[in-house]
Amino acid sequence: MAKDWASTLVELLTSPVSLVTDVVDVLMDTPVHERFSNSIKTDVFQDSHLRDLERVSTDRKLRPGTILRVGRTGFWHYGVYIGGDETVHFTSEESDTSEDNRVMRTNMSKFLGDAEEFQTLRFPKKVCGQRVYNGKETCARAIEKIGLGDYSFLGNNCQHFAVWCKSGVAISGQTVVVNGGESDSPVYRARIEASTSAMGLLGWVKVPDLIEVFGIEVSRTLFASNYLP
Structure with missing residues (x-):
């Protein structure tokens, strides 16, 4: 849908109402996708330019x-x-960062955990010179690796695997700062795990994900209780 500046202006003018209703919705424990501010984003103001930002x-x-x-x-x-x-991802019964991690085929509820929202990625035609696979090919590559172990926090993690399935290149934007996103090292692993644990105390702070340096974009945000499989 074409973006509309009138819709954007109206949304800006009514944003104070959204702030008030957000507080009420939190107190009432309203499901995220049913909260007033999120409903108007996806329904009333879906053609607002502000949707490009969020x-x-x-x-x-x-x-x-x-x-x-x-x-x-x-x-x-x-x-x-x-x-x-269903989703194919590097995980285990206990954790997503366990040494027992292997590539597993699970339902979406396992992948989402208790998250209220999740995001999709948009890939360019090529990543690091390699062509990007279509949806059918990507699924086949993921399913072929079910059962694979050899998990490494820096060198072979869930992001390396997922991006490889789509592009043939095992890269991770979350490890770019410490090792360029590709290699592994016990020293770097100790550093990143320590920083992850420390930031985990704040909950909402995450290891920076610099996946954009490879031309890959975070494309869409969907609500975990509202998507259509």
Whole structure:
């Protein structure tokens, strides 16, 4: 839908009302996607320019082969949506960063955990010179690796895996600062795990995800209780 400046102006003028209703919705424990401010973002003001800033999606449909990320305490967790409300991702029964992690096929509820929202990624035609695979190819690459272990926090993590499924390049924007996003080192691993634990105390602070340096963008935000498989 074409963006509309009139809708943007009206949304700006009514934003104080959204702030008040946000407080009420929190007190009433209203589901995120049903809260007044989020309803008007996806319904009434879906053609506002402000949606470009917040990337709230009016399209709730997920397409197979889409790379997803969801917020965890201190980091982003990545996976490949393969359709049928299922995701392939590097995880374990206990944790997403356990040494026992392996590539697993799970339902979306396992991938989302208790997150209220999640995001999708948009890929360019090529990443690091490699062509990007279509949805069907991406799903096949992910499913082929089910059962794979050898998890490494810096060198072979959930983001490396998900991006590899889409692009053939195992890179991680969350490890760019310490090792360029590709290699592994016990020293770097200790540093990043220590910083993750410390930032995890704040909950909303995460290891910086610089995936954009590879030309990959965070595309859409969807509400966990509102998407259509």
